[in-house]
Amino acid sequence: MDASVKTSVAPGLSGRYASALFDLAVDGGHLDAVSASVASLGEALAASADLRTLTTSPLIDRKTAGAGIAGVAESLGLDTLTRNFLGVLAQGRRLALLPQIVRDFSALLAARKGEITARVTAAHKLTAAQQKALAAKLKAGLGRDVALDITVDPAILGGLVVRVGSRMIDSSLKTRLDSLGQALKG
Numbered sequence: 001m002d003a004s005v006k007t008s009v010a011p012g013l014s015g016r017y018a019s020a021l022f023d024l025a026v027d028g029g030h031l032d033a034v035s036a037s038v039a040s041l042g043e044a045l046a047a048s049a050d051l052r053t054l055t056t057s058p059l060i061d062r063k064t065a066g067a068g069i070a071g072v073a074e075s076l077g078l079d080t081l082t083r084n085f086l087g088v089l090a091q092g093r094r095l096a097l098l099p100q101i102v103r104d105f106s107a108l109l110a111a112r113k114g115e116i117t118a119r120v121t122a123a124h125k126l127t128a129a130q131q132k133a134l135a136a137k138l139k140a141g142l143g144r145d146v147a148l149d150i151t152v153d154p155a156i157l158g159g160l161v162v163r164v165g166s167r168m169i170d171s172s173l174k175t176r177l178d179s180l181g182q183a184l185k186g
Contacts, residue, residue: 014097018104021085030081044076045084046152055095066090071095103149107135110147121148121161123173138164 041122054060054068069090073083089095110117118138120126128132131148138146142164147150158173 012100014051014100015104017089017097018093018101018108021082021101022036022105024081024085028081030079031109032077037076037078038102038105040076040078040081041086041098042106043101045102055098062093063090065093065095069095092163096163102109106147106149113145113147115145115147116142116164117147117149121153121156121172122150123152123154125152125156126150134160134162137148137157138162170174 020119021034021038022031025031045055051072054072055067060068066087069086070083073086078086086095089098089101107117118135120134131150135146135148146164156172157177159171160169160177161172161175162169
């Protein structure tokens with residue numbers, strides 16, 4: 001793997017775990033299977049409060065967390081490498097890092113494909129058509145393919161917040177209302 005891919009990962013523990021999984025997937029020729037598994041895991045984390053509790057609760061011991069995450073991996077149909085990786089995370093009490101590991105792994109994958117990752121915060125879940133339109137608009141503006149990392153935050157009320165590298169576009173209704181409130185105060 002070239003150095004430009006490695007430098008695109010966020011520093012810290014989640015970045016190191018994501019890099020390790022990515023390197024193992026590339027070296028073993030399982031990148032497509034692991035990528036699909038990581039994407040499924042990310043979707044499951046976003047959709048299931050119970051899974052988030054399993055991964056973050058300090059009250060759940062290693063053995064129970066390991067058994068629980070193995071069951072989740074089985075039900076999601078994750079590949080063997082990702083299952084083993086989750087077992088290592090459970091043993092090391094690092095399951096709480098999963099959302100960041102998924103994000104960092106996705107950034108590595110995007111960099112390998114020559115894409116740039118846009119972190120998008122939306123007030124509600126975007127449809128496939130909305131995601132496609134947003135990716136096309138960003139590609140036209142940036143001149144590169146764009147991978148979307150979308151999170152939902154109802155607190156922004158409406159609109160989007162898009163971060164690409166050090167650039168941020170904030171078209172959220174909350175920011176607009178805050179700006180209007182400041183203007184009215186004088």
